[in-house]
Amino acid sequence: MNASDQNALVIEGGNQLKGEITPQGAKNEALQILCAVLLTEEKVTIHNIPDIRDVNQLISLLEDLGVEIHKIGDNSYAFQAKEIDITYLQSEEYKAKASSLRGSIMTLGPLLARYKYAKIPKPGGDKIGRRRLDTHFLGFEKLGAKFNYNSDHKYFEIDAHDLRGTYILLDEPSVTGTANVIMAAVLAKGTTTLYNAACEPYIQQLCRMLTSMGAKITGAGSNLLKIEGVEQLSGTTHTMLPDMIEIGSFIGLAAMTQSEITIKNARIDELGLIPDIFKRLGIQMEFRNDDIFIPEQEHYEIDRFIDGSILTVADGPWPLFTPDLLSIVLVVATQARGTVLIHQKMFESRLFFVDKLIDMGAQIILCDPHRANVIGLDRQIPLRGIKMTSPDIRAGVALLIAALSAKGTSTIYNAEQIDRGYQYIDKRLQALGANISRI
Incomplete structure (x- = not known):
């Protein structure tokens, strides 16, 4: 086992979380x-x-x-x-x-x-x-x-x-x-x-x-x-602004774990399409001044286009949807009701982490390096905990969200990839009730 493998997060999944969390300053700023x-x-x-x-x-x-x-x-x-x-x-x-x-x-x-x-x-x-x-x-x-x-x-x-x-x-x-x-x-x-x-x-x-x-x-x-x-x-x-990628990650986390979470001081005026895309996945949220309140939600249903065709979520330069959150959208869709096509246009290797989600029980068809079709399980079959390695920052957090919602124990190796972009993520999630430890 090399040095990077020794920095790992161990997650006992299946617990509901509750509380308030404040996003860090924006990494990309x-x-x-x-x-x-x-x-x-x-x-x-x-x-x-x-x-x-x-x-x-x-x-x-x-x-x-x-x-x-x-x-x-x-x-x-x-x-x-x-x-x-x-x-x-x-x-x-x-x-x-x-x-x-x-x-x-x-x-x-x-x-x-x-x-x-x-x-x-x-x-x-x-x-x-x-x-x-x-x-x-x-x-x-x-x-x-x-x-x-x-x-x-x-x-x-x-x-x-x-x-x-x-x-x-x-x-x-x-x-x-x-x-x-x-x-x-x-x-x-x-x-x-x-x-x-x-x-x-x-x-x-x-x-x-x-x-x-x-x-x-x-x-x-x-x-x-x-x-x-x-x-x-x-x-x-x-x-600096709060980190919009963290905010999107916490919205996805709340939905996947059926948790009631308030994201404090979110600078909603600077989030662009991010709240709208998560709403199209069926996630309820309320704007309370500058806080985002996500209620506990047993089910969430993916929207369709007006003509009834399958929803596509694609990334693009601002003000289009940020590519850094497509990994989160993909994971959240695995337990939704409905189907969504994820189209990652800007980076050709960013969807390759889906093999780990498939191992966890997700129904995903990787069409090519840029597109993945996600068939939501609607919580009928929970994801299962596995051992996996984080390939990059955003995929790492997507896998962490999957692990927190999964049944059983997951271990995410190469956790310093997550640390590159998320401040004290294990301690902050522990404060919400997550069963997560670092080895």
């Missing part, structure tokens, strides 16, 4: 917001930072680069990037750290903007299919950066001594690609027009933060951004 501190030498204070593996690794990487970091409270930090050690990018330590963390790619835009140079090994992350970096580099090149990839050492090296604003049509509305180009453009000379930009709440949050630092950005929330370069940026204070 944190990775870009944290890197934005590199854009100024002044102090930047950030609140609601999730205490999860990927984020903590990125904070450690920023500290190694020379950022002064002070923890000022639970989930709150002060950052000051006064003196950055660019030579650290040449070290073997940097290569090892950055290659193990996909979020390290987000340091490129700020480093190019402020220091005119960046270097990064090919980043790691989830094994959910090829996650190309072309959007980042094509955007940097349009701004005037010169890019080189050393295939022997698997290193990307970028020179950006003359960044100038220009018209950029992104080849895809990548969230991280959009964020990186925005951060590179805010200190470039002239005006950048960014079309086909991602418009997720995380990008809107980044634009709000940068604007409060003195950047000139218009169009946030749309796919057409205009960025007028400025000479320098100042410090700011920023509070």
Whole structure:
């Protein structure tokens, strides 16, 4: 058994949960917001930072680069990037750290903007299919950066001594690609027009933060951004959104375990289609101010399209349904009444965890790498506990939800994959009454 196998969650399923749970700060916002501190030498204070593996690794990487970091409270930090050690990018330590963390790619835009140079090994992350970096580099090149990839050492090296604003049509509305180009453009000379930009709440949050630092950005929330370069940026204070993926996960958890759960401070105004999709699966919920109350529900029935055809739930760029929650929707559908087609358009390997659900007794037909047909069991046959391994963050939590609803004991190995995206997940679920332990 290797080291990753030794970090496992053991779950006794079949228990109803009850209580309140507060979502952590948004992981996907944190990775870009944290890197934005590199854009100024002044102090930047950030609140609601999730205490999860990927984020903590990125904070450690920023500290190694020379950022002064002070923890000022639970989930709150002060950052000051006064003196950055660019030579650290040449070290073997940097290569090892950055290659193990996909979020390290987000340091490129700020480093190019402020220091005119960046270097990064090919980043790691989830094994959910090829996650190309072309959007980042094509955007940097349009701004005037010169890019080189050393295939022997698997290193990307970028020179950006003359960044100038220009018209950029992104080849895809990548969230991280959009964020990186925005951060590179805010200190470039002239005006950048960014079309086909991602418009997720995380990008809107980044634009709000940068604007409060003195950047000139218009169009946030749309796919057409205009960025007028400025000479320098100042410090700011920023509070991150709650994690919409956690919120969706908790909605699915409540339905699968027939539990009464209240999700506190959910920022419902920023959730887009997420509540609507879960309602189409038959899940009842009430909005109480900014809380989401999910009542105990013995059965939930999947909706159909208006013409009576089988419901399809597909992902897409915001404001369409986020791909990070398709794994949760798929698991929730296994115990619904009815049938749904899950169409994962954006990543070709993200549905391969369904073999574990089939082993648990779920009725799922994997049509191809992108589509799975789920025939709901309507609780007539409970899932059964098994031993399994988490392949990535989102599949890991989907399997955890399945295990909590299943009959018997389940063991999920490689649990640090879940820890990468979910803060103290075992302790927080224990507080709701879940029988879950870590070995």
